[in-house]
Amino acid sequence: MGSPFDSLIHQHRELEERFERLASGVDSGASRETEELLALLRFHSRLEERCLYPLLAQVAGRERCREQTEDHLTMRELMDELEALPPGHSEWQARLLTLEDLVVAHFQEEENALLPQLMTALDSLALDDLRRDLSATRMELLARPQVSHVAGAPLLDSLHWDG
Numbered sequence: 001m002g003s004p005f006d007s008l009i010h011q012h013r014e015l016e017e018r019f020e021r022l023a024s025g026v027d028s029g030a031s032r033e034t035e036e037l038l039a040l041l042r043f044h045s046r047l048e049e050r051c052l053y054p055l056l057a058q059v060a061g062r063e064r065c066r067e068q069t070e071d072h073l074t075m076r077e078l079m080d081e082l083e084a085l086p087p088g089h090s091e092w093q094a095r096l097l098t099l100e101d102l103v104v105a106h107f108q109e110e111e112n113a114l115l116p117q118l119m120t121a122l123d124s125l126a127l128d129d130l131r132r133d134l135s136a137t138r139m140e141l142l143a144r145p146q147v148s149h150v151a152g153a154p155l156l157d158s159l160h161w162d163g
Helices: 006-023 030-060 062-084 090-121 124-143
Strands: none
Touching (some): 006 090, 030 062, 030 090, 030 124, 062 090
């Protein structure tokens, strides 16, 4: 059985790919693709906030957790701004690229520092609890209307945390 973080890291890669596709050019499907990207990013953020951040506060301290939470708040503001603009608008691309830069830096910080720190600090029972918590939270979030399945969104279909 892999790390409980494997699925989150898989989500990071998929979100990065979606950002790249959107940033590479605006076409007729950009509105739908933007909507899907933002829904998946919100889903991912909720998983982290509910499952990882309480552990992060215990292991790395409240200040470190606050920094991560502030990243999420900034991401939410940028997502709201991006949603308010039509693709092709002069500010749309700037907001998209700013959001992408923040998200990628956030993912790198998690993968290179925070997740390894949690992996080292947590014993096997705590890691198993985290795996179950991620799975239960994922199912709960998917059951909510605002995070319902997005057509063509393998991120929501391919997560198998119950391993």
